[in-house]
Amino acid sequence: xxxxxxxxxxxxxxxxxxxxxxxxxxxxxxxxxxxxxxxxxxxxxxxxxxxxxxxxxxxxxxxxxxxxxxxxxxxxxxxxxxxxxxxxxxxxxxxxxxxxxxxxxxxxxxxxxxxxxxxxxxxxxxxxxxxxxxxxxxxxxxxxxxxxxxxxxxxxxxxxxxxxxxxxxxxxxxxxxxxxxxxxxxxxxxxxxxxxxxxxxxxxxxxxxxxxxxxxxxxxxxxxxxxxxxxxxxxxxxxxxxxxxxxxxxxxxxxxxxxxxxxxxxxxxxxxxxxxxxxxxxxxxxxxxxxxxxxxxxxxxxxxxxxxxxxxxxxxxxxxxxxxxxxxxxxxxxxxxxxxxxxxxxxxxxxxxxxxxxxxxxxxxxxxxxxxxxxxxxxxxxxxxxxxxxxxxxxxxxxxxxxxx
Numbered sequence: 390x391x392x393x394x395x396x397x398x399x400x401x402x403x404x405x406x407x408x409x410x411x412x413x414x415x416x417x418x419x420x421x422x423x424x425x426x427x428x429x430x431x432x433x434x435x436x437x438x439x440x441x442x443x444x445x446x447x448x449x450x451x452x453x454x455x456x457x458x459x460x461x462x463x464x465x466x467x468x469x470x471x472x473x474x475x476x477x478x479x480x481x482x483x484x485x486x487x488x489x490x491x492x493x494x495x496x497x498x499x500x501x502x503x504x505x506x507x508x509x510x511x512x513x514x515x516x517x518x519x520x521x522x523x524x525x526x527x528x529x530x531x532x533x534x535x536x537x538x539x540x541x542x543x544x545x546x547x548x549x550x551x552x553x554x555x556x557x558x559x560x561x562x563x564x565x566x567x568x569x570x571x572x573x574x575x576x577x578x579x580x581x582x583x584x585x586x587x588x589x590x591x592x593x594x595x596x597x598x599x600x601x602x603x604x605x606x607x608x609x610x611x612x613x614x615x616x617x618x619x620x621x622x623x624x625x626x627x628x629x630x631x632x633x634x635x636x637x638x639x640x641x642x643x644x645x646x647x648x649x650x651x652x653x654x655x656x657x658x659x660x661x662x663x664x665x666x667x668x669x670x671x672x673x674x675x676x677x678x679x680x681x682x683x684x685x686x687x688x689x690x691x692x693x694x695x696x697x698x699x700x701x702x703x704x705x706x707x708x709x710x711x712x713x714x715x716x717x718x719x720x721x722x723x724x725x726x727x728x729x730x731x732x733x734x735x736x737x738x739x740x741x742x743x744x745x746x747x748x749x750x751x752x753x754x755x756x757x758x759x760x761x762x763x764x765x766x767x768x769x770x771x772x773x774x775x776x777x778x779x780x781x782x783x784x785x786x787x788x789x790x791x792x793x794x
Contacts, residue, residue, distance in 0.1 A: 390566045390567070391565055391566050391567075391568060391629045391630065391631065392566075392629065392630035392643060393562040393565045393566055393627055393628070393629065393630070393643065393644040394627070394628055394629075394630050394633050394640045394641070394642065394643045394644070394794065395625055395626065395627060395628075395640075395641045395642045395643070395644065395737065395791070396475075396476040396477070396478075396626050396627075396628045396633050396638040396639060396640060396641065397472040397473060397474070397475035397476025397477075397478065397624075397625070397626035397638075397639075397641075398471075398472050398475055398623075398624070398625055398626070398641065398734045398737065399467070399468040399469055399470065399471030399472030399473070399474075399475060399623070399624045400468050400471070400621070400622070400623045400624070400731060400734050401441070401444070401464045401465075401467045401468045401621045401622050401623075402421070402441070402621045402623070402721065402724075402731060403421025403422070403439035403440055403441055403619055403620075403621060403721055403722070404419065404421050404720060404721060406444075406467070407471055408471065408475070408734070408738065411734070411735070411738065412738045412742060414720065415717070415720070415735055415738060415739060415744075415746040416742070416744060416746065416767065418720065418746060418747040418749050418766075418767060419720060420602075420603035420604075420606070420719075420720050420749065421439045421440060421619070421720060421721055421722070422437060422438070422439055422440075422602045422603055422605055422606060422617050422619075422721075422722050423437070423438065423439070423440040423602050424436050424437060424599055424602050425437070425438045425440075425583070427583065428583050428590075431583055431587070433583065433587070433590045433595075434590050434591075434593065434595065434597060435590055435595035435596060435597050435599065435615070435617075436599055437595060437596060437597075437598070437599060437602050437605050437617045437618075437722075438581065438583075438586075438617065438618050438619065438722070439581065439617065439618070439619030439620065439621075439721055439722045439724070441464070441581050441620065441621055443460050443463055443464075444463050444464070444466075444467050446458075446463060446466065446467075449466075449470075450466070450537070454533075454536075454537060456518070456519070456520035457519075457520050457523040457524060457529075457532075457533055458524065458529075458533050459497050459499060459500040459524040459525075459529055459580065460499060460580045460581065460582060461494060461497070461529075461530060461578035461579055461580040461620065461622060461726075462524075462529055462530050462533040462534070462578065464578050464579075464620070464621050464622035464727075465492065465530045465533075465534060465576065465578040465622040465624065466533070466534065466537065467622070468576060468578075468621075468622040468623055468624040469534055469538065469574060469576070469622075469624040471624070472574070472576075472624035472625065472626050473538070473574075473626065475626070475639070476626040476628075476638055476639070477636065477637075477638050477639065478572075478626065478638075480538075480539065482636075483538055483539050483540060484539050486571065486572065487541045487542040487570070487571075488538075488540050488541065488542050488570075488571075488572045488573070488574060489540070489542035489543035489544070489561065489564060489570040489572065489573035489574065490531050490534060490535050490540045490542065490543060490544050490545070490573065490574045490575075491531075491543065491545055491547055491557040491558075491560050491561040491564070491573055491574075491575045492530045492531045492534065492545075492546060492547065492557055492574070492575065492576050492577065492578065492624075493546070493547045493548075493549065493552075493553025493554035493555075493556065493557040493576065493577035493578070493726045493727070493729065493730060494527055494528070494529065494530045494531075494546055494547075494548065494553060494577070494578050494579075494726050495527065495548045495549070495550055495553050495725070495726045496527070496579075496580065496585050496726070497524060497525050497526065497527060497529050497580070498580065498582070498584040498585040499580055499582045499584045499585065500521065500524035500525040500529070501525045502584045503521070504517045504521040504524075504525055507521075527546055527548055528546040530546065530578050530622075531544055531545060531546045532544075534574065538574070540574065542570050542572075542573070543564060543569070543570055543573065545560075547560060549781055549785045549787070550725075550726075550781025550782040550783055550785055551688075551690075551723070551725050551726065551728055551729070551779060551780065551781035551782065552729055552779040552780055552781040552785045552786060552787040553577050553725075553726040553729060553781070554576060554577020554623065554726060554727050554728055554729030554730030554731065554733075554779065555577075555728075555729025555730065555732075555733070555777065555778075555779035555787035555788075555789055556649065556729065556779075556785070556787045557575045557576060557577060557729070557730065558575045558576075558625055558627065558644065558647075558729065558730060558733060558789060559644075559647035559649065559787055559789060561573035561575040561627045562627055562644040562647055563647065565627055565628070565629050568629075571628065571629050571631075571632040572626065572627070572628045572629075572632060573626075573627045573628075574624060574626060574627075575624070575625045575626075575627055575730065576622060576623050576624035576625055576727075576730040577622065577623055577724075577726050577727040577728065577729055577730035577731065578620075578621070578622035578623075578726060578727050579619070579620030579621065579622070579724050579725045579726045579727040579728075580620055581618070581619065581620035581621070585618075585620075586618040589618065593615065594615055594616060594692070595615045595616060595617060595618065596613070596614050596615040596616065596617055596691060597614060597615070598614065602617075603749075604750050605617050605691075605750075606691045606718055606719050606720070606721075606722050606723075606750065607691050607719065607750040607751065607752075608687065608689035608690065608691045608696055608715075608716035608718055608719050608748060608750075608751070609687075609689055609696050609700065609714075609716065609748065609751055609754065609755075609758035609761070609763050610691075610750055610751050610752055610753060610754070610755075610758075611752075611753040611754060611755040611758075612752070612753060613691045613692065613693060613696060614691075614693075615691060615692055616690040616691045616692055616718070616722065616723040617691070617718075617722035617723065618722055618723060618725070619718075619721050619722030619723055619724040619725070619727075620724050620725060620726075620727055621724060621727055621731065622727055622730075622731075623727055623730035623731035623733070623734050624730070625730060625733060625734065627644065630643075640794045641737060641741065641794065642737055642740070642741075642791050642792060642793055642794055643791070643792045643794050644789065644790075644791060645674075645675035645676075645677065645774070645790045645791065645792045646670075646671040646672060646673075646674035646675030646676075646677075646788075646789065646790035647670075647671060647674055647787070647788070647789055647790075648666075648667040648668060648669065648670030648671025648672070648673075648674060648786075648787070648788040648789075648790075649667055649670065649785075649786060649787050649788070650663045650664070650666040650667040650670065650786045651663060651783075651784050651785055651786070652664075652784025652785075652786070653784060654784055655784070656782060656783055656784070657782055658694055659694065659695050659698050659699070659780055659784070660698060660784070661698045661701045661702050661705065663780075663784055663786050664688075664698065664699055664702035664778065664780055664786050664788075665702040665705045665706060666786075667778070667780075667786035667787065667788040668702060668703070668706045668776070668778070668788050669706060670788070671776065671788035671789065671790050672706070672776075672790065674790075675774075675790040675792075677774065677790070679706065679707055679710055679712075680710055681773075681774050682712055682774050682775065682776050682790070683712065683713075683740075683770070683771075683772025683773060683774055683775060684712065684713050684714075684715075684736065684739065684740070684745055684770075684772050684774075684775040684776075685703065685707075685712055685713070685714040685715075685775065685776045685777075685778070686715065686716070686717060686732045686733075686735065686736045686775060686776070686777040686778070687699055687703065687714050687715065687716045687778055688716070688728075688778040688779050688780045689716035689718060690716070690718055690723045691716075691718060691719070691723075695780070696757075696758065697755065697757045697758075699778065699780070700755075700757035700758045700760065700761055701757055703761060704757070704760045704761065711761075711762040712762060713745050713762050713763075713764055713768055713770070714748075714761045714762060714763050715745060715746060715747065715748035715763060715764060716748055717731075717732055717735045717736075717746060719747075719748050719749045719750050719751070720746065720749060728779060729777070729779035729787060729789075732777050732779070733777055733789060733791060736775045736777055736791065737775075737791060739775075740772060740773070740775055740791075740793050741793070743769060743770065743771045744767055744768065744769050744770065745764060745767065745768040745770055745772075746767060747764060747765055747766050747767045747768075748763050748764060748765055749765065750765075751763055751765040752765070772793075773792060773793040774790065774791070774792045774793070775790070775791055776788060776789070776790050777789045777790075777791070
């Protein structure tokens, strides 16, 4: 089995555009959540969302390239440019090597809405345009990135609900471990427009603390009342250790373990057993003792049932070992298909800079979260291994363990 290392990272997030800005926001405990009047005007119960501007790529990409890109593909492009630069990979390398691509994405709602709206209004399918086809497919991110960056290895979209980005990294690592690829571009992307999350709002999944948006996302807090939707994109460059050394690449960290499971239960209500098995599988795969893990980035989205069951699962696995547990979703909201990838980057930035970002808005624990060590303020701490959880609708679970190098 080959060792799998991270040689590059890139991110476009409500915490900032790029690694430096995001690291500072994490350090400061800054929230990226705002009130969006447009959502209220559309009839949303909750007008809360993370805030991002859609990047203007006119100076970077041709019109023929941009026409195929929905919002989340643009985020993914920006994140991937940074990650490749960070890894010291240029177009010459991409053209000469079979670089793979595994990216998480599970919706393209706005593109579908606009195409259907055009057909209904104009009664002429030709007015949808060719871009409508490629923007509306769930594989839109990977098809765009593969063509723009001339990637010739594995080309696959991972559609695993809110675990998509994490599974993409885990599956990319498996490809490299087994010698099927030397380098894989991995990540996750999520559109932030209201069309993507209207149905979530309709089932009362969102927090309604509109009077103070930055305090709405409250993972593990007793008074949490729902999640806040977010998005953007995060890209991680995975490479075999041998390839990285051969290139003289900057080696940031190593993917030690990947665990996964399915709850085999309710389609939207998480249980305790599935996440527990994912955690234990990742720890076994990493071949480490739990006390070597210095930080846990929890999936915790700020929903009453989800946070409670994850807290139970974490206690099942870690018991009386009081490792720091936080959810960066307290700052970002739930970045959905992107979250598993972005939270690996958030955690790696903390690990490389000797701190743990605060679980902001954690004021009162409940009977399950009080058993965990959840810091509400930044912790200055050196750690060399972290664990990151991502769970999704349908009971899909993914756990990654990453080591500092």
